[in-house]
Amino acid sequence: MALAGIAKVERNEAGIETVVGILRQRYGERFQTGQAIRDQHGHTMTYIPGQAPDGVFFAEAAEEVQEVVRICADHRVPVIPFGTGSSLEGHVNAPGGGISVDLSKMNRVLAVHAEDLDCTVEPGVTRTQLNEYLRDTGLFFPIDPGADASLGGMASTRASGTNAVRYGTMRENVISLTAVMPDGRLVTTAKRARKSSAGYDLTRLLVGSEGTLGIITSLTLKLHGIPQAISGGVCPFPSMEAACNAVIGTIQMGVPVARIELINGLGMKSINAYAKLNYPEGPCLFVEFHGSDAGVAEQAEMFGEVAAEYGGGPFQWTTVAEERAKLWKARHDAYWAGMALRPGAKSLSTDVCVPISRLADCIVETEADIAESGLTAPIVGHAGDGNFHVLVLADMDDADELARMEAFVDRLNMRAIAMDGTCTGEHGIGQGKMQFLQHELGPAVDYMRAVKQALDPLNIMNPGKIFPLEG
Amino acid sequence: MALAGIAKVERNEAGIETVVGILRQRYGERFQTGQAIRDQHGHTMTYIPGQAPDGVFFAEAAEEVQEVVRICADHRVPVIPFGTGSSLEGHVNAPGGGISVDLSKMNRVLAVHAEDLDCTVEPGVTRTQLNEYLRDTGLFFPIDPGADASLGGMASTRASGTNAVRYGTMRENVISLTAVMPDGRLVTTAKRARKSSAGYDLTRLLVGSEGTLGIITSLTLKLHGIPQAISGGVCPFPSMEAACNAVIGTIQMGVPVARIELINGLGMKSINAYAKLNYPEGPCLFVEFHGSDAGVAEQAEMFGEVAAEYGGGPFQWTTVAEERAKLWKARHDAYWAGMALRPGAKSLSTDVCVPISRLADCIVETEADIAESGLTAPIVGHAGDGNFHVLVLADMDDADELARMEAFVDRLNMRAIAMDGTCTGEHGIGQGKMQFLQHELGPAVDYMRAVKQALDPLNIMNPGKIFPLEG
Numbered sequence: 047m048a049l050a051g052i053a054k055v056e057r058n059e060a061g062i063e064t065v066v067g068i069l070r071q072r073y074g075e076r077f078q079t080g081q082a083i084r085d086q087h088g089h090t091m092t093y094i095p096g097q098a099p100d101g102v103f104f105a106e107a108a109e110e111v112q113e114v115v116r117i118c119a120d121h122r123v124p125v126i127p128f129g130t131g132s133s134l135e136g137h138v139n140a141p142g143g144g145i146s147v148d149l150s151k152m153n154r155v156l157a158v159h160a161e162d163l164d165c166t167v168e169p170g171v172t173r174t175q176l177n178e179y180l181r182d183t184g185l186f187f188p189i190d191p192g193a194d195a196s197l198g199g200m201a202s203t204r205a206s207g208t209n210a211v212r213y214g215t216m217r218e219n220v221i222s223l224t225a226v227m228p229d230g231r232l233v234t235t236a237k238r239a240r241k242s243s244a245g246y247d248l249t250r251l252l253v254g255s256e257g258t259l260g261i262i263t264s265l266t267l268k269l270h271g272i273p274q275a276i277s278g279g280v281c282p283f284p285s286m287e288a289a290c291n292a293v294i295g296t297i298q299m300g301v302p303v304a305r306i307e308l309i310n311g312l313g314m315k316s317i318n319a320y321a322k323l324n325y326p327e328g329p330c331l332f333v334e335f336h337g338s339d340a341g342v343a344e345q346a347e348m349f350g351e352v353a354a355e356y357g358g359g360p361f362q363w364t365t366v367a368e369e370r371a372k373l374w375k376a377r378h379d380a381y382w383a384g385m386a387l388r389p390g391a392k393s394l395s396t397d398v399c400v401p402i403s404r405l406a407d408c409i410v411e412t413e414a415d416i417a418e419s420g421l422t423a424p425i426v427g428h429a430g431d432g433n434f435h436v437l438v439l440a441d442m443d444d445a446d447e448l449a450r451m452e453a454f455v456d457r458l459n460m461r462a463i464a465m466d467g468t469c470t471g472e473h474g475i476g477q478g479k480m481q482f483l484q485h486e487l488g489p490a491v492d493y494m495r496a497v498k499q500a501l502d503p504l505n506i507m508n509p510g511k512i513f514p515l516e517g
Numbered sequence: 518m519a520l521a522g523i524a525k526v527e528r529n530e531a532g533i534e535t536v537v538g539i540l541r542q543r544y545g546e547r548f549q550t551g552q553a554i555r556d557q558h559g560h561t562m563t564y565i566p567g568q569a570p571d572g573v574f575f576a577e578a579a580e581e582v583q584e585v586v587r588i589c590a591d592h593r594v595p596v597i598p599f600g601t602g603s604s605l606e607g608h609v610n611a612p613g614g615g616i617s618v619d620l621s622k623m624n625r626v627l628a629v630h631a632e633d634l635d636c637t638v639e640p641g642v643t644r645t646q647l648n649e650y651l652r653d654t655g656l657f658f659p660i661d662p663g664a665d666a667s668l669g670g671m672a673s674t675r676a677s678g679t680n681a682v683r684y685g686t687m688r689e690n691v692i693s694l695t696a697v698m699p700d701g702r703l704v705t706t707a708k709r710a711r712k713s714s715a716g717y718d719l720t721r722l723l724v725g726s727e728g729t730l731g732i733i734t735s736l737t738l739k740l741h742g743i744p745q746a747i748s749g750g751v752c753p754f755p756s757m758e759a760a761c762n763a764v765i766g767t768i769q770m771g772v773p774v775a776r777i778e779l780i781n782g783l784g785m786k787s788i789n790a791y792a793k794l795n796y797p798e799g800p801c802l803f804v805e806f807h808g809s810d811a812g813v814a815e816q817a818e819m820f821g822e823v824a825a826e827y828g829g830g831p832f833q834w835t836t837v838a839e840e841r842a843k844l845w846k847a848r849h850d851a852y853w854a855g856m857a858l859r860p861g862a863k864s865l866s867t868d869v870c871v872p873i874s875r876l877a878d879c880i881v882e883t884e885a886d887i888a889e890s891g892l893t894a895p896i897v898g899h900a901g902d903g904n905f906h907v908l909v910l911a912d913m914d915d916a917d918e919l920a921r922m923e924a925f926v927d928r929l930n931m932r933a934i935a936m937d938g939t940c941t942g943e944h945g946i947g948q949g950k951m952q953f954l955q956h957e958l959g960p961a962v963d964y965m966r967a968v969k970q971a972l973d974p975l976n977i978m979n980p981g982k983i984f985p986l987e988g
Contacts, residue, residue, distance in 0.1 A: 161765050161874035162903075184769070204714040215712055217721070218689055233961040238937040239870040240902045241686055243675040243725055243945040245954050245983055246965040250688070250721030254714055271771040294632050298655070300742035300808075302773070337771075340815060348809075399710040403632035431711045432633075466709040474714040483716050490704040493972060494717040500971030501964060512716055 053480065053514035055142030061121035062100050062143050068117055069103060069145065073110075078102045087128050087146040090136045092394050093442070094478055099126055099140035104148045108224065108232055108263035111147060115261065116230035118145055118506055126508050127257040129170060129199030132191075134395055135476025137203065137256055141510040147261060149198055155179050156264060164221055164238065166266045169198020176267075185269040188213035191472065192381065198262045203474035204254030208377070211297075211430030212304040212336065215472065219268045220253050225260035228502035238266055251497070256474050257508035259501050273336035277346045278305075278370045279363030281333065281353045282326035286310065286413070288356040289329040290406035293429045295352040296333075297402070301345050305334040306430040307377055308405075310413065313384065313424035317376050320383035325376075331358070331429065332377045334370070377426075384424045384437040391422075391439040396455055398462035399433040399471025408465055409434060412458055419454045421447075433471035460485065475512045483513065524951065524985035526613030532592035533571050533614050539588055540574060540616065544581075549573045558599050558617040561607045563865050564913070564922075565949055570597055570611035575619045579695065579703055579734035582618060586732065587701035589616055589977055597979050598728040600641060600670030603662075605866055606947025608674065608727055612981040618732060620669055626650045627735060635692055635709065637737045640669020647738075656740040659684035662943065663849065669733045674945035675725030679848070682768075682901030683775040683807065686943065690739045691724050696731035699973035709737055722968070727945050728979035730972050744807035748817045749776075749841045750834025752804065752824045753797035757781065757884070759827040760800040761877035764900045766823040767804075768873070772816050776805040777901040778848055781884065784855065784895035788847050791854030796847070802829070802900065803848045805841070848897075855895045855908040862893075862910040867926055869933035870904040870942025879936055880905060883929055890925045892918075904942035931956065946983045954984065 069077040078084075079101045088098035105111050118125045124144025131138055140146065153170035160183050167176060172194045176187050191200060191207040199205075201223065206215035213219065222236040235248035252259055283289035293306055308331055309317070315327045331353070335345035342365060350361040364370060385393055400408045409425060416423045416436070427434030436458065440451045459469040459482040469475075469482035484491055495513055498505075505515050540548040549555075550572045559569035576582050589596045595615025602609055611617065624641035631654050638647060643665045647658050662671060662678040670676075672694065677686035684690065693707040706719040723730055754760035764777055779802055780788065786798045802824070806816035813836060821832040835841060856864055871879045880896060887894045887907070898905030907929065911922045930940040930953040940946075940953035955962055966984055969976075976986050 159872065159874060161769070162872040163768065164872070204718075206712055210712060214689070217718065218685070227964060231960055233964060234958065235961055237934065237939050237957060238872045239904075239933075239939045239942060240873070241677055241681060241870050241904055241942045242939040243868075243941045243943050244939045244950075244957055245725070245946055245962065246730075246968060247675075247688065247718075247721045247725055248961055248964060250718045251968075254716070254718055259717075271769055273771060297634065298632070298742055300744060338815060338819075341812060344809060344811060397714075399712050401630065401633040401635070401709045402711070403630060433710075433712055462710075463708065468708045468710045468713040468715045470714045471710060471712045472714050475716055479715075486708060486715055487705065489702055490706055490719055491716065493698060493704060493719060496971045497717060497722075497968055500967045 053141065053510040055124065055510040057143050058122050061123045065117055065121050065123045065145060066101050069101060069114065073103065076104050087131065087138060087148065088140050089131060090139060092134055093392065094136035094139065097139040097141050099146035100143045102146045102148050104151050106151050108226065111226045111261050111263055112230045112232055114145060114147060115226050115228065119228065119230060119504055122504050122506060124506055124509050127202070127261045129196030130172065130194065132193035132195045133199060133203055133476065134473045135478035137474060137476040137511060139477060149196065152263065158183060160185060163269045164266055165269055166264055167197055168264055169196060169262045171197050173197060173200065180269065184272055186272050187267055188270055189216060189219060192378065197265055197267065201253050201262055201265055202255065202257050204472065206472045208305045208307055208428060210428060211306055212302055213270060216253055217250060220249055220265055221268060222266040223249055223252050223262050224264045225252055225262050227260045228504065228507050232263065256476065256511050258498060258511055259507060275339045275342045275365055276334060276336055276370060277342035277363050277365045278334040278373055279346065279361055280325060280373060281331045281358050281361040283329045283331065283356065283358040286329045286409050287406040288358060289331055290402070290429065292331065292353045292356045292358050294402055295355065296349050297430060299348060299352060301348050303333060303345070303349065303430060304336040305332065307332040308427040308429035308434065309380060310409065310425040313380055313426050316383040316387045316424050317380060320386050321376055321379055323376060332373065380426045381437065384439065387424065388422050388439040392442045394438045394440065394451060394455065396436045396438065396458055397470050397473040398458060398467055399431060400462050400465045400467030402432040404465040404467065405429060405432045408461060411461060412436060415454060415457060419450045421450060421454060431471065432467065477511060480513055524612065524981040526595065526981040528614050529593050532594045536588055536592050536594045536616060537572050540572060540585065544574065547575050558602065558609060558619065559611050560602060561610060563605055564863065565607035565610065568610040568612050570617035571614045573617045573619050575622050577622050579697065582697045582732050582734055583701045583703055585616060585618060586697050586699065590699065590701060590975055593975055593977060595977050595980050598673070598732045600667030601643065601665065603664035603666045604670060604674055604947065605944045606949035608945060608947040608982060610948060620667065623734065629654060631656060634740045635737055636740055637735055638668055639735055640733045641667050643667050644671065651740065655743055657743050658738055659741055660687060660690060663852065668736055668738065672724050672733055672736055673726065673728050675943065677943045679776045679778055679899060681899060682777055683773060684741060687724055688721060691720055691736055692739060693737040694720055694723050694733050695735045696723055696733050698731045699975065699978050703734065727947065727982050729969060729982055730978060746810045746813045746836055747805060747807055747841060748813035748834050748836045749805040749844055750817065750832055751796060751844060752802045752829050752832040754800045754802065754827065754829040757800045757880050758877040759829060760802055761873070761900065763802065763824045763827045763829050765873055766826065767820050768901060770819060770823065772819050774804060774816070774820065774901060775807040776803065778803040779898040779900035779905065780851060781880065781896040784851055784897050787854040787858045787895050788851060791857050792847055792850055794847060803844065851897045852908065855910065858895065859893050859910040863913045865909040865911065865922060865926065867907045867909065867929055868941050868944040869929060869938060870902060871933050871936045871938030873903040875936040875938065876900060876903050879932060882932060883907060886925060886928060890921045892922060892925060902942065903938065948982060951984055
């Protein structure tokens with residue numbers, strides 16, 4: 047399973063033993079070494095085998111994270127940050143052992159600056175927790191990767207999701223971070239101003255660095271006004287190409303679509319079966335529009351016209367909250383609906399992203415590849431960004447099927463890269479995609495490695511992720 | 518003039534002599550050492566004294582830039598990239614001499630991908646050149662820093678301008694870069710997909726790095742659809758606070774304002790005098806809205822209501838292109854109008870950015886400071902971002918006035934930093950703001966320096982900018 051690329055990290059047994067002893071004495075119950083907790087912190091959401099850390103520290107303050115990082119640095123022991131464990135490429139695994147720093151208890155909303163449309167949170171705050179906290183302010187945090195991930199984890203993997211097409215990804219929505227660096231110092235990467243040209247963009251360097259350059263201990267995030275009105279609907283299309291052309295047309299017309307999600311025929315079939323619905327079982331776009339009452343009606347009408355141009359329809363849309371909720375529940379259930387296509391199977395959620403002019407080509411070729419490979423694999427996509435996921439369902443005990451799955455995923459990543467796209471739009475590299483990063487960016491990876499070596503010369507921060515380093 | 522912070526860079530006379538000899542022989546007329554051309558390439562737009570390079574190379578291809586960087590690296594000679602020379606903090610100065618690489622002849626639009634709303638250009642393409650090229654496509658590149666800067670230079674300083682509030686800055690609008698790195702290798706920082714979680718964000722690391730990490734040789738930029746309709750207008754306010762509150766209210770209501778520019782009383786007076794207009798001579802907001810016909814009318818009405826709530830008005834707006842052009846010409850002329858307040862004076866354009874909740878405080882305190890300092894200095898601001906400029910007009914032969922200007926600018930930068938803002942929203946650090954960067958971000962600057970040392974161990978790329986390095 048593409049594990050050829052997974053880097054070995056040598057275990058420093060003596061160092062680990064020393065650090066475990068120090069932390070046990072220093073923190074008592076806040077430092078856990080029981081097998082179940084360790085396994086839970088080195089689990090993965092997909093096919094990558096779990097690699098448990100040697101102990102789990104439940105941090106409650108940045109100063110504690112600093113202390114643990116300093117102790118680990120002194121003894122050259124790996125430190126692996128942990129949010130909710132919902133990452134998909136083995137990010138929380140501990141290939142060389144070491145200490146998992148669980149940030150879930152650092153879950154306070156530190157400040158909401160409503161006039162500035164921003165807030166500052168600890169890294170363990172989850173996106174639904176934040177939005178519940180904001181409920182009475184008229185503001186919300188838009189990024190929705192599906193899972194109720196922690197915001198620190200979402201920043202670390204440069205997460206996005208269904209409404210990135212309008213609101214951007216974590217790249218665009220993090221104003222500033224504080225982080226414990228590999229030498230144990232705490233830095234603030236930027237002030238709270240919306241714009242800055244003050245030196246190198248350390249904020250964006252840490253966003254997406256997957257815990258390999260530092261541990262985020264607070265984040266200042268952009269918030270957005272809850273729109274006055276929301277409209278949404280579902281529109282079937284005669285072909286994948288027609289659906290993708292409608293996406294391109296909608297965006298080119300400047301319709302500020304908030305969500306435009308593509309589900310292929312098998313995906314729609316799985317949703318119908320799972321939720322007892324009766325949508326057409328071909329490619330469909332799920333769309334949502336945010337704005338004024340007049341604005342969302344206008345946007346829905348403009349979309350409907352574009353869709354009809356490409357043979358799509360009927361496009362049924364509504365501004366009624368309950369009906370919209372039902373519609374988006376169907377979309378959000380796509381993962382579980384897909385899983386239900388093959389009870390007992392495990393899933394692998396892939397993640398490629400291409401220029402949207404190539405989205406139809408990429409999906410059509412991928413559907414053919416799935417069929418030729420004899421795999422069961424519905425497709426859902428954040429079509430406005432050119433990003434899509436194939437949910438490959440496989441029997442983990444069937445070596446032949448696993449080999450076909452691995453070969454398929456390899457081809458999918460290389461296909462996206464060949465189309466001037468990326469092997470990961472939002473899940474990250476982790477352990478699973480290191481060799482594809484090399485294919486994708488070649489020499490640029492050498493400079494990433496140089497940055498890593500400059501900031502973490504001991505290679506203690508989440509080692510064995512993104513790129514192999516000499517041990 | 519805040520020059521205490523300007524870093525010395527030792528001249529490597531022997532290396533410079535050797536490199537000048539090699540380049541003269543290798544490139545003939547394409548390499549110039551005449552005093553006028555050297556002075557023009559080491560000039561600055563403001564008060565910082567010019568520091569000419571030892572020669573200017575007019576690059577025509579990335580391979581040539583690679584060759585020049587390699588030659589300079591071999592002999593440890595500085596390389597300073599040059600676009601149009603419109604930067605404001607001494608970015609193109611050559612404090613240790615060396616070779617200016619003029620990229621203005623690398624000015625081809627390499628590709629326009631209309632379906633993907635992106636284009637790829639060489640670094641010497643200017644923003645107006647690009648928009649003229651795009652004229653028939655229905656697309657445009659929105660970022661407008663005022664000057665007709667080169668896009669490579671705009672990326673290097675993380676430029677923005679009047680419509681960043683809607684379209685973002687260079688940080689958000691660069692999809693990918695190719696750059697010649699300090700070792701002479703050419704890298705591509707990302708593929709052309711809209712989103713990516715593939716490794717460290719080298720694109721954002723190079724954007725805003727002011728030529729200190731590499732020389733940009735092409736850029737892939739986001740484009741936007743030309744809006745169906747545009748409306749715009751001017752609205753006077755009884756006070757700076759009222760104007761700033763109207764900005765906050767407008768943004769909080771979710772009005773997707775494209776431009777919302779603040780000009781203070783002295784600024785309005787200068788515009789009236791310069792362009793023979795008769796706007797009210799108190800704080801005014803110049804606004805522009807992009808959208809559908811119905812949308813821009815609705816946005817203008819919503820803004821008018823918010824403005825009235827804070828005592829602003831009358832708000833006169835129009836969708837007629839000629840009237841809008843006249844209005845924005847007045848705004849764009851603010852620099853020249855300001856200069857005309859005091860013929861013969863030179864100007865210093867400051868650049869701070871604060872959270873918008875602090876904008877009124879920051880401007881009101883700054884206006885009082887200007888008065889107490891006995892300076893002539895109109896204020897214009899990109900209010901939606903909390904970013905404003907003070908155009909200080911001074912007689913460069915009056916040592917006392919220069920001292921008062923310097924002290925004022927110091928206080929302004931420190932005031933913005935104390936309000937959780939930055940000493941530069943869009944101009945960059947260059948030579949002029951190094952000590953303020955240190956005040957602003959403290960230990961974070963050490964990690965920026967570590968990145969610099971890792972990627973440019975010989976310190977040949979635009980040395981003496983952003984932060985001092987040991988020579």
